Amino acid sequence: MKSKFLTAGLIAAMMVPAVAQAQTREIRNDRRDVREERGELRDAQRYGDRGDVREERREYRDAKRDLRDSKQDWRRDTRYQNYRAPFKYQQFRVGATLRSNYYTPAYRPTYDSRWGVPHPGRGLTYVRHYNDLLLVNVRTGRVVQVYRNQFRWR
Structure with a gap:
């Protein structure tokens, strides 16, 4: 079963x-x-x-x-609606280091070319933090790029 x-x-x-x-x-x-x-x-x-x-x-x-x-x-599409993380919103900047619970697979949306952002390179992933989209180095947890209000139009 x-x-x-x-x-x-x-x-x-x-x-x-x-x-x-x-x-x-x-x-x-x-x-x-x-x-x-x-x-x-x-x-x-x-x-x-x-x-x-x-x-x-x-x-x-x-x-x-x-x-x-x-x-x-x-x-x-309901996959992009009603997103809420179990932690409060924090505005990240390039160079900030994320704790590992911020970029677990649950917060990594599948890349979609309609976002208008480049495809993540090797060792990088996109992480959704409320309406922001962060490009993060997976090994170090460093924020490489920040796209503010990427999901605001929902």
């Missing part, structure tokens, strides 16, 4: 990054569609008649709506 729960938990943990990747892929594809539709609209405005322009405007508007909806779906 215990092994069934363990197996189910492992499967669920492995699926979370897959869901995030699918959402990232969807946003990337929607951005590409918006670019393509914008180009087709420009071509219709240059070379097409009024009916072509009207149709391309509609398609461009639909592509932008799809992108906006995909972004909203990503923002509603």
Whole structure:
């Protein structure tokens, strides 16, 4: 019985990054569609008649709506909501040293390119501290970079 729960938990943990990747892929594809539709609209405005322009405007508007909806779906993702640590907020600066309980795996979100921050290098990891995102050297616990209010839009 215990092994069934363990197996189910492992499967669920492995699926979370897959869901995030699918959402990232969807946003990337929607951005590409918006670019393509914008180009087709420009071509219709240059070379097409009024009916072509009207149709391309509609398609461009639909592509932008799809992108906006995909972004909203990503923002509603419950993995990034209602975050509270068992310790009070402290504003960290570059060079500060964290205690190991601040960067345990529970506070290390899976890297997501939509954050707009570079991929962490070897020996570094991102740590969420309330709305801040800290880039931390795992061996020493030193803060390498601080991104303030990275999760504020939640």
